[in-house]
Amino acid sequence: xxxxxxxxxxxxxxxxxxxxxxxxxxxxxxxxxxxxxxxxxxxxxxxxxxxxxxxxxxxxxxxxxxxxxxxxxxxxxxxxxxxxxxxxxxxxxxxxxxxxxxxxxxxxxxxxxxxxxxxxxxxxxxxxxxxxxxxxxxxxxxxxxxxxxxxxxxxxxxxxxxxxxxxxxxxxxxxxxxxxxxxxxxxxxxxxxxxxxxxxxxxxxxxxxxxxxxxxxxxxxxxxxxxxxxxxxxxxxxxxxxxxxxxxxxxxxxxxxxxxxxxxxxxxxxxxxxxxxxxxxxxxxxxxxxxxxxxxxxxxxxxxxxxxxxxxxxxxxxxxxxxxxxxxxxxxxxxxxxxxxxxxxxxxxxxxxxxxxxxxxxxxxxxxxxxxxxxxxxxxxxxxxxxxxxxxxxxxxxxxxxxxxxxxxxxxxxxxxxxxxxxxxxxxxxxxxxxxxxxxxxxxxxxxxxxxxxxxxxxxxxxxxxxxxxxxxxxxxxxxxxxxxxxxxxxxxxxxxxxxxxxxxxxxxxxxxxxxxxxxxxxxxxxxxxxxxxxxxxxxxxxxxxxxxxxxxxxxxxxxx
Numbered sequence: 229x230x231x232x233x234x235x236x237x238x239x240x241x242x243x244x245x246x247x248x249x250x251x252x253x254x255x256x257x258x259x260x261x262x263x264x265x266x267x268x269x270x271x272x273x274x275x276x277x278x279x280x281x282x283x284x285x286x287x288x289x290x291x292x293x294x295x296x297x298x299x300x301x302x303x304x305x306x307x308x309x310x311x312x313x314x315x316x317x318x319x320x321x322x323x324x325x326x327x328x329x330x331x332x333x334x335x336x337x338x339x340x341x342x343x344x345x346x347x348x349x350x351x352x353x354x355x356x357x358x359x360x361x362x363x364x365x366x367x368x369x370x371x372x373x374x375x376x377x378x379x380x381x382x383x384x385x386x387x388x389x390x391x392x393x394x395x396x397x398x399x400x401x402x403x404x405x406x407x408x409x410x411x412x413x414x415x416x417x418x419x420x421x422x423x424x425x426x427x428x429x430x431x432x433x434x435x436x437x438x439x440x441x442x443x444x445x446x447x448x449x450x451x452x453x454x455x456x457x458x459x460x461x462x463x464x465x466x467x468x469x470x471x472x473x474x475x476x477x478x479x480x481x482x483x484x485x486x487x488x489x490x491x492x493x494x495x496x497x498x499x500x501x502x503x504x505x506x507x508x509x510x511x512x513x514x515x516x517x518x519x520x521x522x523x524x525x526x527x528x529x530x531x532x533x534x535x536x537x538x539x540x541x542x543x544x545x546x547x548x549x550x551x552x553x554x555x556x557x558x559x560x561x562x563x564x565x566x567x568x569x570x571x572x573x574x575x576x577x578x579x580x581x582x583x584x585x586x587x588x589x590x591x592x593x594x595x596x597x598x599x600x601x602x603x604x605x606x607x608x609x610x611x612x613x614x615x616x617x618x619x620x621x622x623x624x625x626x627x628x629x630x631x632x633x634x635x636x637x638x639x640x641x642x643x644x645x646x647x648x649x650x651x652x653x654x655x656x657x658x659x660x661x662x663x664x665x666x667x668x669x670x671x672x673x674x675x676x677x678x679x680x681x682x683x684x685x686x687x688x689x690x691x692x693x694x695x696x697x698x699x700x701x702x703x704x705x706x707x708x709x710x711x712x713x714x715x716x717x718x719x720x721x722x723x724x725x726x727x728x729x730x731x732x733x734x735x736x737x738x739x740x741x742x743x744x745x746x747x748x749x750x751x752x753x754x755x756x757x758x759x760x761x762x763x764x765x766x767x768x769x770x771x772x773x774x775x776x777x778x779x780x781x782x783x784x785x786x787x788x789x
Contacts, residue, residue, distance in 0.1 A: 235291050239265035240332025244325045252319035259312035259324055266305045278341060289341030295669025300338040300457045303525045307449050307532055314536050314645030315442035323363040327446045329356035334450035338457045343391045343400045354380040360446055364439035372438035379431035387418030405462045416463055423455035423506060424499050425472050426479050430712050437491035441539030444491055448535045449528045456505045456524050465512025473510055474604050476503025481611030488549050488706055490538045497616050500608060501527050508589040511596055514672035519588030522664055526581035533570035533649035537563050540642050541624060545632045554627030559634045564625045566646040571621055573653040575613035576685055580657035584676040610692045618696040619703050
């Protein structure tokens with residue numbers, strides 16, 4: 229049995245608790261020391277290490293280390309350090325505590341050994357992510373956070389109901405689950421919500437651009453990849469995930485091509501890239517699961533680099549839309565260089581990490597005789613190069629001068645962090661066998677540096693680049709917000725929760741006019757603040773209603789103790 233003090237989550241937990249008391253320099257140091265200590269703890273744990281704590285009649289397996297958990301935990305901890313360097317200038321105790329808590333929760337999810345421990349860290353991840361969004365203090369951050377909470381409470385309720393049903397049968401092991409009972413379907417649906425599988429994806433593209441430039445860098449790495457890990461642990465080989473992931477890959481590409489806001493474009497790109505991982509989980513072969521793990525690892529760093537470089541542009545100019553940028557290649561030349569490393573990595577340019585990870589999933593589809601899946605993933609790869617490899621840097625740095633000027637210099641700490649992330653992209657892309665492939669969990673041989681793979685990649689890249697050049701005038705952003713598919717269900721959902729809120733208000737009136745007036749006034753005042761431009765509003769009643777459901781579910785845990 230492993231000692232509790234060796235749990236890699238503990239340094240993040242302690243640092244988050246101390247952050248409000250440590251002062252500006254203290255919080256900065258804590259944000260670096262915590263991931264360093266967590267990495268030391270992880271490296272000290274032997275394969276197969278496990279730790280459980282008996283509480284309320286249940287053995288909480290808070291730590292279980294195997295190959296799959298290790299690669300995700302390693303990526304999370306390494307990235308937490310780089311993100312902390314990037315956020316050096318953000319010395320507020322609130323944002324620091326929230327981001328440290330978020331990192332610890334992500335590590336906790338991938339090291340959890342039973343379903344209740346998973347749920348504990350899962351909700352910790354939701355709460356800390358919510359505060360990272362709110363601490364952004366950007367226009368719309370409060371409303372985006374509330375909508376983020378709605379989706380994640382929905383996923384939490386489904387996840388917890390499934391866990392409780394399995395608990396009633398005496399099974400809380402976090403292992404592969406067959407879809408032969410409704411409880412497994414609920415758990416799958418809860419995990420897919422956190423993975424941003426359409427149509428329950430809008431929380432990601434809505435919330436991530438509303439956080440601060442520092443907060444978005446943390447958000448981009450953890451929630452969806454933690455969900456990918458959970459799917460790989462519990463539902464490898466499920467056919468539904470093959471097509472859900474393939475659709476995600478294409479869906480995210482389409483919306484990213486249409487997007488004008490640079491961070492929202494990258495948020496849709498997250499959905500697309502996570503689609504490759506979900507499809508790999510669905511394929512379920514050793515190569516496909518290694519591809520999922522490898523691509524999750526690579527994605528954490530190249531998407532983090534892209535979010536960092538986009539954040540540097542916003543930090544320097546105060547602007548974040550393609551129609552407001554352009555002509556910045558000179559004053560922000562190093563930001564451009566670093567963004568291009570991330571953009572080429574995500575696009576699968578040879579000798580970068582996306583080339584050696586994404587192709588594993590595509591090849592796994594080919595080896596499994598899934599020609600349609602292989603073809604659609606290749607099409608999505610072309611779209612990725614179009615929107616992130618070409619459109620984003622072109623209109624940000626080389627487009628028509630829209631009056632954007634550098635208002636303040638990019639801090640050295642941001643450049644150092646981008647340099648570290650870029651180094652990971654390059655080193656793992658050039659030497660995958662000695663780095664990335666060495667930590668993959670399953671026994672599967674894959675050789676990325678073949679003439680066929682090089683030729684295929686270059687054909688896709690050159691063809692896409694030619695198409696972009698011919699159509700570049702048409703691909704510039706429009707100064708509008710793209711309407712997502714959530715407009716189809718937010719209205720009915722809003723009406724349903726408003727009806728539930730009306731029933732609560734009626735009960736309040738029976739208790740007393742003063743109470744009812746306070747409730748009505750609070751809800752009325754906050755109702756407008758959570759409205760989204762161009763879509764029906766979520767009301768605060770929805771938060772009360774779903775929170776009550778979640779609270780009731782926790783009450784059943786207590787009864788089952």
